[in-house]
Amino acid sequence: MHRSLNPAPVAPSDARQGLRIRVRGVVQGVGFRPAVWRIAKALALRGRVRNDGDGVLIEIQGEPGALRRFLSRLRSEAPPLARIETIQTREIPARPLTGFHIVASAETRANTPVAPDAATCPSCLAEIRDPDNRRYRYPFTNCTHCGPRLSIVAGVPYD
Known part of the structure; x- marks a missing residue:
């Protein structure tokens, strides 16, 4: 009697x-979604990220090891002004998706804090002080790592 020992592929x-x-x-308003996008792309994951009234919602799929690394x-690669309080995960069925996308914010009730205004970061200061830069001596230069937040946000979700 001969039996095949090869498992099904x-x-x-x-x-x-x-x-x-x-x-x-x-x-929100601190460059978190672009950071999520960069990490997901680096790990060849698929899905989407969006702001909503409770913070940020990510639907993502890929190899289990890549998801653990993600x-x-x-946490370790969050933008400097981000303050993560909680990360909750739930398994969902994998679907046929292509790429990873930042999508428009969901219109919902707001229950997420806004970052306080932040001092101008070293990178923006360098631009302000560089005579060859188009932002030379422009006093309102800011980026996702610095500048006004609380004083300019009219509501959340914040795009």
């Missing part, structure tokens, strides 16, 4: 896992 796409990730804290990097 498993396609790599069958190993994809989906997660819905809720991030709460000071995560969650780890989410």
